[in-house]
Amino acid sequence: MRRAKYVQFFALAALIATSVVGCNIFNPGGKEHISDDDTDALVYEGYIDIQKSEYTRAAQNFSKALKADSACSKAWYGLAKAVLNQYGLNVFEMLKYSKTENNTNGFMTMPDAAVEKYRVGIDTVLKVLDQFIDRDTTDRTDKQIRFSTVANSYTILQLTNVAILIRKANSEAETMFSYDGSSNQIAIDWSSLHNLPTDEAVQTITALASSAEALKADPDNTFPIFRSFLPGTDTVPDDEFRDGALAVTDQIINMSDNLTNHPDRAEVFIRAGNGIDDDGDGCIDEEVWDGQDNDGDGEIDEDQRPGSVLVYKSHTSRRAVAALKIPEGSIYETLDIDMNGVAKETDEWEFIYAAPEDRESQKNHFLKFAMKINFVPGPNGDMIKNKELARLDKDINNIQYDLAWRKINIGGCWVNYSESDFINWFQGRN
Ligand SMILES: [Ca+2]
Numbered sequence: 001m002r003r004a005k006y007v008q009f010f011a012l013a014a015l016i017a018t019s020v021v022g023c024n025i026f027n028p029g030g031k032e033h034i035s036d037d038d039t040d041a042l043v044y045e046g047y048i049d050i051q052k053s054e055y056t057r058a059a060q061n062f063s064k065a066l067k068a069d070s071a072c073s074k075a076w077y078g079l080a081k082a083v084l085n086q087y088g089l090n091v092f093e094m095l096k097y098s099k100t101e102n103n104t105n106g107f108m109t110m111p112d113a114a115v116e117k118y119r120v121g122i123d124t125v126l127k128v129l130d131q132f133i134d135r136d137t138t139d140r141t142d143k144q145i146r147f148s149t150v151a152n153s154y155t156i157l158q159l160t161n162v163a164i165l166i167r168k169a170n171s172e173a174e175t176m177f178s179y180d181g182s183s184n185q186i187a188i189d190w191s192s193l194h195n196l197p198t199d200e201a202v203q204t205i206t207a208l209a210s211s212a213e214a215l216k217a218d219p220d221n222t223f224p225i226f227r228s229f230l231p232g233t234d235t236v237p238d239d240e241f242r243d244g245a246l247a248v249t250d251q252i253i254n255m256s257d258n259l260t261n262h263p264d265r266a267e268v269f270i271r272a273g274n275g276i277d278d279d280g281d282g283c284i285d286e287e288v289w290d291g292q293d294n295d296g297d298g299e300i301d302e303d304q305r306p307g308s309v310l311v312y313k314s315h316t317s318r319r320a321v322a323a324l325k326i327p328e329g330s331i332y333e334t335l336d337i338d339m340n341g342v343a344k345e346t347d348e349w350e351f352i353y354a355a356p357e358d359r360e361s362q363k364n365h366f367l368k369f370a371m372k373i374n375f376v377p378g379p380n381g382d383m384i385k386n387k388e389l390a391r392l393d394k395d396i397n398n399i400q401y402d403l404a405w406r407k408i409n410i411g412g413c414w415v416n417y418s419e420s421d422f423i424n425w426f427q428g429r430n
Protein backbone atom coordinates (compact mmCIF):
# COMPACT_ATOMS: atom_id res chain seq x y z
CA MET A 1 0.00 0.00 0.00
CA ARG A 2 1.27 3.43 -0.89
CA ARG A 3 0.22 5.06 2.32
CA ALA A 4 2.69 7.90 1.85
CA LYS A 5 0.41 9.39 -0.75
CA TYR A 6 -2.33 9.94 1.76
CA VAL A 7 -0.11 12.52 3.42
CA GLN A 8 -1.05 14.72 0.47
CA PHE A 9 -4.35 15.76 1.94
CA PHE A 10 -2.73 17.13 5.07
CA ALA A 11 0.52 18.45 3.71
CA LEU A 12 -1.23 20.40 1.01
CA ALA A 13 -3.10 22.62 3.43
CA ALA A 14 0.16 23.91 4.86
CA LEU A 15 1.57 24.34 1.38
CA ILE A 16 -1.40 26.41 0.28
CA ALA A 17 -1.15 28.63 3.33
CA THR A 18 2.41 29.42 2.24
CA SER A 19 1.70 29.72 -1.46
CA VAL A 20 -1.14 32.20 -1.17
CA VAL A 21 1.01 34.59 0.79
CA GLY A 22 2.30 35.94 -2.51
CA CYS A 23 -1.07 37.22 -3.63
CA ASN A 24 -1.85 38.83 -0.31
CA ILE A 25 0.85 41.44 0.09
CA PHE A 26 -1.88 43.96 0.83
CA ASN A 27 -3.15 41.94 3.72
CA PRO A 28 -1.38 43.06 6.87
CA GLY A 29 -2.69 40.03 8.78
CA GLY A 30 -5.19 42.01 10.79
CA LYS A 31 -8.54 40.24 10.33
CA GLU A 32 -10.58 43.33 11.14
CA HIS A 33 -9.56 44.91 7.83
CA ILE A 34 -10.57 42.09 5.52
CA SER A 35 -13.58 43.01 3.49
CA ASP A 36 -16.19 40.32 2.80
CA ASP A 37 -15.45 40.33 -0.92
CA ASP A 38 -11.68 39.95 -0.63
CA THR A 39 -11.52 36.26 -1.50
CA ASP A 40 -7.72 35.94 -1.46
CA ALA A 41 -7.40 37.55 1.96
CA LEU A 42 -10.21 35.46 3.40
CA VAL A 43 -8.65 32.25 2.09
CA TYR A 44 -5.28 33.28 3.45
CA GLU A 45 -6.75 33.96 6.88
CA GLY A 46 -8.61 30.67 6.73
CA TYR A 47 -5.40 28.69 6.30
CA ILE A 48 -3.71 30.67 9.07
CA ASP A 49 -6.70 29.82 11.30
CA ILE A 50 -6.25 26.14 10.48
CA GLN A 51 -2.59 26.34 11.44
CA LYS A 52 -3.66 27.84 14.76
CA SER A 53 -6.30 25.09 15.19
CA GLU A 54 -9.05 27.74 15.06
CA TYR A 55 -11.28 25.57 12.90
CA THR A 56 -14.60 27.32 13.42
CA ARG A 57 -13.11 30.66 12.46
CA ALA A 58 -11.35 29.00 9.51
CA ALA A 59 -14.67 27.58 8.30
CA GLN A 60 -16.25 31.04 8.60
CA ASN A 61 -13.48 32.64 6.55
CA PHE A 62 -13.65 30.00 3.81
CA SER A 63 -17.45 30.27 3.68
CA LYS A 64 -17.20 34.05 3.29
CA ALA A 65 -14.61 33.56 0.55
CA LEU A 66 -16.97 31.21 -1.29
CA LYS A 67 -19.80 33.69 -1.00
CA ALA A 68 -17.58 36.23 -2.75
CA ASP A 69 -16.23 33.74 -5.31
CA SER A 70 -17.84 30.30 -5.48
CA ALA A 71 -15.22 29.16 -8.03
CA CYS A 72 -12.34 29.47 -5.55
CA SER A 73 -11.06 25.89 -5.27
CA LYS A 74 -8.66 26.72 -2.43
CA ALA A 75 -11.60 27.95 -0.38
CA TRP A 76 -13.57 24.74 -1.05
CA TYR A 77 -10.57 22.67 -0.09
CA GLY A 78 -9.93 24.76 3.01
CA LEU A 79 -13.58 24.56 4.08
CA ALA A 80 -13.53 20.76 3.79
CA LYS A 81 -10.38 20.59 5.88
CA ALA A 82 -11.75 22.99 8.50
CA VAL A 83 -15.01 21.03 8.82
CA LEU A 84 -13.13 17.74 9.09
CA ASN A 85 -11.15 19.19 11.97
CA GLN A 86 -14.17 20.82 13.59
CA TYR A 87 -15.58 17.32 14.06
CA GLY A 88 -12.22 15.98 15.21
CA LEU A 89 -12.08 13.60 12.26
CA ASN A 90 -8.98 12.15 10.76
CA VAL A 91 -8.90 10.16 7.52
CA PHE A 92 -5.78 8.23 8.60
CA GLU A 93 -7.71 6.99 11.58
CA MET A 94 -10.68 6.00 9.40
CA LEU A 95 -8.39 4.00 7.15
CA LYS A 96 -6.91 2.29 10.19
CA TYR A 97 -10.36 1.33 11.49
CA SER A 98 -11.38 0.00 8.10
CA LYS A 99 -9.53 -3.20 8.82
CA THR A 100 -8.31 -4.78 12.01
CA GLU A 101 -6.10 -7.87 12.38
CA ASN A 102 -8.97 -10.34 12.08
CA ASN A 103 -10.15 -8.83 8.82
CA THR A 104 -13.25 -7.15 10.19
CA ASN A 105 -14.16 -3.54 9.79
CA GLY A 106 -13.41 -1.58 12.98
CA PHE A 107 -16.59 0.45 12.57
CA MET A 108 -18.64 -2.68 13.21
CA THR A 109 -17.39 -3.05 16.78
CA MET A 110 -17.03 0.63 17.72
CA PRO A 111 -19.30 2.05 20.46
CA ASP A 112 -22.47 3.76 19.14
CA ALA A 113 -21.50 7.24 20.36
CA ALA A 114 -18.16 7.11 18.56
CA VAL A 115 -19.80 5.96 15.34
CA GLU A 116 -22.36 8.78 15.62
CA LYS A 117 -19.51 11.30 15.81
CA TYR A 118 -18.09 9.93 12.57
CA ARG A 119 -21.48 9.79 10.90
CA VAL A 120 -22.37 13.42 11.57
CA GLY A 121 -18.89 14.72 10.70
CA ILE A 122 -18.56 12.70 7.51
CA ASP A 123 -22.02 13.78 6.43
CA THR A 124 -21.09 17.43 6.88
CA VAL A 125 -17.71 17.29 5.17
CA LEU A 126 -19.12 15.28 2.26
CA LYS A 127 -21.72 17.97 1.66
CA VAL A 128 -18.84 20.40 1.13
CA LEU A 129 -16.77 18.01 -1.00
CA ASP A 130 -19.74 16.98 -3.15
CA GLN A 131 -20.37 20.61 -4.07
CA PHE A 132 -16.69 21.07 -4.85
CA ILE A 133 -16.55 17.91 -6.99
CA ASP A 134 -19.72 18.87 -8.81
CA ARG A 135 -18.16 22.23 -9.67
CA ASP A 136 -14.77 20.72 -10.53
CA THR A 137 -16.27 18.23 -12.98
CA THR A 138 -18.43 20.88 -14.67
CA ASP A 139 -15.69 23.51 -15.09
CA ARG A 140 -17.01 25.85 -12.42
CA THR A 141 -13.85 26.31 -10.36
CA ASP A 142 -10.53 28.06 -10.93
CA LYS A 143 -8.91 24.57 -11.04
CA GLN A 144 -6.03 25.47 -8.73
CA ILE A 145 -7.04 22.41 -6.75
CA ARG A 146 -8.72 19.52 -8.54
CA PHE A 147 -10.93 16.59 -7.54
CA SER A 148 -7.98 14.22 -8.01
CA THR A 149 -6.22 15.98 -5.11
CA VAL A 150 -8.95 14.94 -2.69
CA ALA A 151 -9.97 11.68 -4.42
CA ASN A 152 -8.10 9.50 -1.92
CA SER A 153 -9.53 11.22 1.15
CA TYR A 154 -12.94 11.34 -0.50
CA THR A 155 -12.83 7.59 -1.08
CA ILE A 156 -11.98 6.94 2.56
CA LEU A 157 -14.83 9.21 3.68
CA GLN A 158 -17.35 7.57 1.35
CA LEU A 159 -16.30 4.01 2.15
CA THR A 160 -16.38 4.79 5.88
CA ASN A 161 -19.84 6.21 5.31
CA VAL A 162 -20.84 2.94 3.65
CA ALA A 163 -19.35 0.90 6.51
CA ILE A 164 -21.37 2.91 9.04
CA LEU A 165 -24.59 2.50 7.05
CA ILE A 166 -24.04 -1.25 6.79
CA ARG A 167 -23.36 -1.43 10.50
CA LYS A 168 -26.75 0.17 11.03
CA ALA A 169 -28.39 -2.38 8.75
CA ASN A 170 -27.03 -5.39 10.54
CA SER A 171 -24.36 -5.43 13.22
CA GLU A 172 -23.55 -9.02 12.24
CA ALA A 173 -22.62 -8.09 8.69
CA GLU A 174 -18.88 -7.61 8.43
CA THR A 175 -18.96 -6.13 5.01
CA MET A 176 -21.11 -6.11 1.91
CA PHE A 177 -18.10 -6.86 -0.27
CA SER A 178 -16.23 -10.09 -0.62
CA TYR A 179 -13.46 -11.20 -2.89
CA ASP A 180 -13.41 -14.49 -4.75
CA GLY A 181 -9.76 -15.20 -5.50
CA SER A 182 -10.47 -18.11 -7.87
CA SER A 183 -12.43 -15.96 -10.30
CA ASN A 184 -10.86 -12.65 -9.28
CA GLN A 185 -14.30 -11.18 -8.73
CA ILE A 186 -15.46 -8.70 -6.19
CA ALA A 187 -18.92 -9.73 -5.10
CA ILE A 188 -21.40 -7.31 -3.61
CA ASP A 189 -23.88 -8.76 -1.17
CA TRP A 190 -26.93 -6.55 -1.64
CA SER A 191 -28.78 -8.45 1.06
CA SER A 192 -26.97 -6.28 3.63
CA LEU A 193 -29.32 -3.53 2.42
CA HIS A 194 -32.52 -5.52 2.93
CA ASN A 195 -32.84 -4.53 6.59
CA LEU A 196 -32.32 -0.82 5.93
CA PRO A 197 -35.15 1.68 5.50
CA THR A 198 -35.39 2.64 1.82
CA ASP A 199 -33.85 6.10 2.22
CA GLU A 200 -30.81 4.68 4.00
CA ALA A 201 -30.40 1.91 1.43
CA VAL A 202 -30.47 4.60 -1.26
CA GLN A 203 -27.87 6.60 0.71
CA THR A 204 -25.63 3.54 0.83
CA ILE A 205 -25.84 3.02 -2.94
CA THR A 206 -25.26 6.73 -3.53
CA ALA A 207 -22.19 6.67 -1.28
CA LEU A 208 -20.91 3.57 -3.06
CA ALA A 209 -21.44 5.20 -6.44
CA SER A 210 -19.51 8.27 -5.26
CA SER A 211 -16.67 5.99 -4.12
CA ALA A 212 -16.82 4.30 -7.51
CA GLU A 213 -16.47 7.70 -9.24
CA ALA A 214 -13.50 8.51 -7.00
CA LEU A 215 -11.93 5.13 -7.82
CA LYS A 216 -12.21 5.91 -11.51
CA ALA A 217 -10.93 9.49 -11.12
CA ASP A 218 -7.70 8.56 -9.36
CA PRO A 219 -7.11 4.79 -9.49
CA ASP A 220 -3.47 4.91 -8.37
CA ASN A 221 -4.37 6.47 -5.06
CA THR A 222 -7.81 5.07 -4.43
CA PHE A 223 -7.49 1.37 -5.25
CA PRO A 224 -5.18 0.71 -2.27
CA ILE A 225 -7.86 2.34 -0.11
CA PHE A 226 -10.64 0.24 -1.58
CA ARG A 227 -8.50 -2.80 -0.96
CA SER A 228 -8.20 -2.01 2.72
CA PHE A 229 -12.01 -2.11 2.94
CA LEU A 230 -12.09 -5.58 1.35
CA PRO A 231 -11.27 -8.57 3.51
CA GLY A 232 -9.09 -11.27 2.00
CA THR A 233 -7.47 -9.17 -0.71
CA ASP A 234 -4.08 -8.50 0.88
CA THR A 235 -2.25 -11.01 -1.28
CA VAL A 236 -3.97 -10.26 -4.59
CA PRO A 237 -1.53 -8.77 -7.14
CA ASP A 238 -2.15 -5.04 -7.81
CA ASP A 239 -3.17 -5.34 -11.46
CA GLU A 240 -5.57 -8.22 -10.81
CA PHE A 241 -7.21 -6.41 -7.95
CA ARG A 242 -7.51 -3.30 -10.03
CA ASP A 243 -9.23 -5.13 -12.90
CA GLY A 244 -11.70 -6.74 -10.53
CA ALA A 245 -12.40 -3.49 -8.70
CA LEU A 246 -12.76 -1.41 -11.84
CA ALA A 247 -15.27 -3.90 -13.24
CA VAL A 248 -17.52 -3.53 -10.23
CA THR A 249 -17.51 0.29 -10.27
CA ASP A 250 -19.66 0.55 -13.41
CA GLN A 251 -22.25 -1.79 -11.95
CA ILE A 252 -22.55 0.35 -8.84
CA ILE A 253 -22.82 3.55 -10.86
CA ASN A 254 -25.46 1.87 -13.04
CA MET A 255 -27.55 0.99 -10.01
CA SER A 256 -27.21 4.51 -8.64
CA ASP A 257 -28.33 5.93 -12.00
CA ASN A 258 -31.47 3.78 -11.84
CA LEU A 259 -32.28 5.33 -8.46
CA THR A 260 -31.64 8.84 -9.72
CA ASN A 261 -33.93 8.26 -12.70
CA HIS A 262 -36.72 6.66 -10.64
CA PRO A 263 -36.61 8.34 -7.21
CA ASP A 264 -40.13 7.23 -6.27
CA ARG A 265 -39.46 3.61 -7.13
CA ALA A 266 -36.16 2.96 -5.33
CA GLU A 267 -37.52 -0.23 -3.77
CA VAL A 268 -37.98 -1.74 -7.21
CA PHE A 269 -34.21 -1.61 -7.75
CA ILE A 270 -32.49 -1.91 -4.37
CA ARG A 271 -33.94 -5.11 -2.92
CA ALA A 272 -31.91 -7.40 -5.16
CA GLY A 273 -32.41 -11.08 -4.42
CA ASN A 274 -35.10 -10.69 -1.74
CA GLY A 275 -37.42 -13.43 -3.05
CA ILE A 276 -40.32 -10.98 -3.43
CA ASP A 277 -41.96 -9.43 -6.51
CA ASP A 278 -40.85 -5.81 -6.11
CA ASP A 279 -42.20 -4.25 -9.30
CA GLY A 280 -45.77 -5.56 -9.42
CA ASP A 281 -45.54 -7.83 -12.48
CA GLY A 282 -46.08 -11.04 -10.51
CA CYS A 283 -42.65 -12.42 -11.48
CA ILE A 284 -40.23 -12.84 -8.57
CA ASP A 285 -36.59 -11.67 -8.86
CA GLU A 286 -36.97 -12.00 -12.62
CA GLU A 287 -34.21 -9.71 -13.85
CA VAL A 288 -30.45 -10.08 -13.83
CA TRP A 289 -27.99 -7.25 -13.42
CA ASP A 290 -26.82 -6.77 -16.99
CA GLY A 291 -28.07 -3.31 -17.92
CA GLN A 292 -30.72 -4.94 -20.15
CA ASP A 293 -34.41 -5.81 -20.09
CA ASN A 294 -34.62 -9.58 -19.53
CA ASP A 295 -38.40 -10.08 -19.22
CA GLY A 296 -39.83 -7.78 -21.86
CA ASP A 297 -41.65 -5.22 -19.70
CA GLY A 298 -39.55 -2.37 -21.06
CA GLU A 299 -37.70 -1.84 -17.78
CA ILE A 300 -34.04 -2.54 -17.09
CA ASP A 301 -32.71 -4.32 -14.01
CA GLU A 302 -35.87 -3.93 -11.95
CA ASP A 303 -36.59 -6.60 -9.32
CA GLN A 304 -33.19 -8.28 -9.73
CA ARG A 305 -31.70 -11.53 -8.64
CA PRO A 306 -28.53 -11.13 -6.53
CA GLY A 307 -25.09 -10.75 -8.11
CA SER A 308 -24.19 -14.25 -6.87
CA VAL A 309 -26.22 -15.85 -9.70
CA LEU A 310 -24.15 -14.22 -12.43
CA VAL A 311 -21.30 -15.94 -14.24
CA TYR A 312 -19.31 -13.47 -16.31
CA LYS A 313 -17.47 -14.13 -19.50
CA SER A 314 -14.34 -12.72 -17.87
CA HIS A 315 -13.72 -10.78 -14.70
CA THR A 316 -12.96 -7.61 -16.66
CA SER A 317 -16.16 -7.81 -18.67
CA ARG A 318 -18.84 -7.45 -16.05
CA ARG A 319 -21.67 -6.67 -18.46
CA ALA A 320 -21.02 -9.81 -20.48
CA VAL A 321 -23.03 -12.32 -18.49
CA ALA A 322 -22.00 -15.73 -19.81
CA ALA A 323 -24.54 -17.74 -17.84
CA LEU A 324 -26.65 -17.84 -14.70
CA LYS A 325 -26.14 -20.29 -11.87
CA ILE A 326 -28.30 -21.22 -8.90
CA PRO A 327 -26.10 -20.79 -5.81
CA GLU A 328 -26.27 -23.87 -3.59
CA GLY A 329 -28.46 -23.41 -0.56
CA SER A 330 -29.96 -20.18 -1.94
CA ILE A 331 -33.67 -19.38 -2.09
CA TYR A 332 -33.52 -20.07 -5.84
CA GLU A 333 -33.40 -23.81 -5.16
CA THR A 334 -37.14 -23.59 -4.48
CA LEU A 335 -38.22 -20.19 -5.81
CA ASP A 336 -40.59 -20.26 -8.78
CA ILE A 337 -39.67 -17.10 -10.63
CA ASP A 338 -42.49 -17.01 -13.20
CA MET A 339 -44.99 -18.70 -10.82
CA ASN A 340 -45.97 -21.40 -13.31
CA GLY A 341 -45.69 -24.06 -10.62
CA VAL A 342 -42.16 -25.30 -11.37
CA ALA A 343 -39.01 -23.98 -9.68
CA LYS A 344 -35.44 -24.16 -11.05
CA GLU A 345 -36.65 -24.35 -14.65
CA THR A 346 -34.13 -23.82 -17.43
CA ASP A 347 -36.60 -21.29 -18.88
CA GLU A 348 -36.07 -19.11 -15.84
CA TRP A 349 -32.28 -19.51 -15.86
CA GLU A 350 -31.23 -19.53 -19.52
CA PHE A 351 -31.10 -16.73 -22.07
CA ILE A 352 -32.75 -17.21 -25.45
CA TYR A 353 -29.33 -16.49 -26.93
CA ALA A 354 -26.68 -18.21 -24.85
CA ALA A 355 -23.68 -16.19 -26.07
CA PRO A 356 -23.45 -12.56 -24.87
CA GLU A 357 -22.28 -11.43 -28.34
CA ASP A 358 -25.36 -13.04 -29.93
CA ARG A 359 -27.61 -11.24 -27.46
CA GLU A 360 -25.90 -8.00 -28.46
CA SER A 361 -26.16 -8.55 -32.22
CA GLN A 362 -29.77 -9.77 -32.00
CA LYS A 363 -30.64 -7.00 -29.52
CA ASN A 364 -32.43 -9.63 -27.47
CA HIS A 365 -31.47 -10.12 -23.84
CA PHE A 366 -34.60 -12.01 -22.83
CA LEU A 367 -34.54 -15.04 -20.61
CA LYS A 368 -36.50 -17.96 -22.08
CA PHE A 369 -39.50 -17.58 -19.74
CA ALA A 370 -40.12 -14.11 -21.21
CA MET A 371 -41.33 -15.78 -24.41
CA LYS A 372 -44.24 -17.35 -22.52
CA ILE A 373 -45.58 -14.18 -20.94
CA ASN A 374 -46.90 -10.92 -22.35
CA PHE A 375 -47.00 -7.48 -20.83
CA VAL A 376 -50.05 -5.33 -21.41
CA PRO A 377 -49.20 -1.63 -21.77
CA GLY A 378 -51.10 0.75 -19.49
CA PRO A 379 -52.82 3.97 -20.62
CA ASN A 380 -50.95 5.73 -23.45
CA GLY A 381 -48.63 2.76 -23.84
CA ASP A 382 -47.11 3.32 -20.41
CA MET A 383 -45.46 0.02 -19.45
CA ILE A 384 -44.88 0.99 -15.83
CA LYS A 385 -48.21 2.60 -14.91
CA ASN A 386 -50.26 -0.53 -14.14
CA LYS A 387 -47.36 -2.47 -12.60
CA GLU A 388 -46.99 0.50 -10.28
CA LEU A 389 -50.66 0.34 -9.25
CA ALA A 390 -50.18 -3.34 -8.36
CA ARG A 391 -46.86 -2.73 -6.59
CA LEU A 392 -48.37 -0.16 -4.26
CA ASP A 393 -51.53 -2.22 -3.66
CA LYS A 394 -50.01 -3.99 -0.65
CA ASP A 395 -52.76 -4.26 1.92
CA ILE A 396 -54.37 -7.70 1.81
CA ASN A 397 -57.33 -6.35 3.83
CA ASN A 398 -58.02 -3.61 1.30
CA ILE A 399 -57.18 -4.93 -2.15
CA GLN A 400 -57.71 -2.35 -4.92
CA TYR A 401 -56.67 -4.37 -7.95
CA ASP A 402 -57.70 -8.01 -7.76
CA LEU A 403 -56.03 -10.91 -9.57
CA ALA A 404 -58.44 -10.78 -12.51
CA TRP A 405 -57.60 -7.09 -13.03
CA ARG A 406 -53.86 -7.82 -12.84
CA LYS A 407 -54.10 -10.64 -15.41
CA ILE A 408 -55.95 -8.39 -17.87
CA ASN A 409 -54.20 -5.06 -17.29
CA ILE A 410 -50.61 -6.13 -16.58
CA GLY A 411 -50.27 -9.69 -17.82
CA GLY A 412 -46.68 -10.69 -17.05
CA CYS A 413 -46.45 -13.56 -14.57
CA TRP A 414 -49.87 -12.72 -13.10
CA VAL A 415 -51.40 -15.01 -15.75
CA ASN A 416 -49.76 -17.98 -13.96
CA TYR A 417 -51.25 -17.12 -10.54
CA SER A 418 -53.99 -19.01 -8.71
CA GLU A 419 -56.10 -17.20 -6.10
CA SER A 420 -54.03 -18.82 -3.32
CA ASP A 421 -50.77 -17.71 -5.04
CA PHE A 422 -52.28 -14.24 -5.11
CA ILE A 423 -52.96 -14.31 -1.34
CA ASN A 424 -49.37 -15.45 -0.76
CA TRP A 425 -48.06 -12.52 -2.84
CA PHE A 426 -49.09 -10.15 -0.03
CA GLN A 427 -46.85 -11.91 2.50
CA GLY A 428 -43.86 -9.90 3.69
CA ARG A 429 -45.26 -6.57 2.49
CA ASN A 430 -46.17 -3.73 4.81
CA1 LIG B 1 -37.32 -9.13 -5.64
Ligand SMILES: [Ca+2]
Pocket residue numbers: 276277278279280281282283284285286303
Ligand atom coordinates in the same frame (compact mmCIF):
# COMPACT_ATOMS: atom_id res chain seq x y z
CA1 LIG C 1 -41.21 -8.78 -10.50
Ligand SMILES: [Ca+2]
Pocket residue numbers: 287292293294295296297298299300301302
Ligand atom coordinates in the same frame (compact mmCIF):
# COMPACT_ATOMS: atom_id res chain seq x y z
CA1 LIG D 1 -37.50 -5.83 -17.27
Ligand SMILES: [Ca+2]
Pocket residue numbers: 287288289290291292293294300301302
Ligand atom coordinates in the same frame (compact mmCIF):
# COMPACT_ATOMS: atom_id res chain seq x y z
CA1 LIG E 1 -31.50 -6.94 -16.59
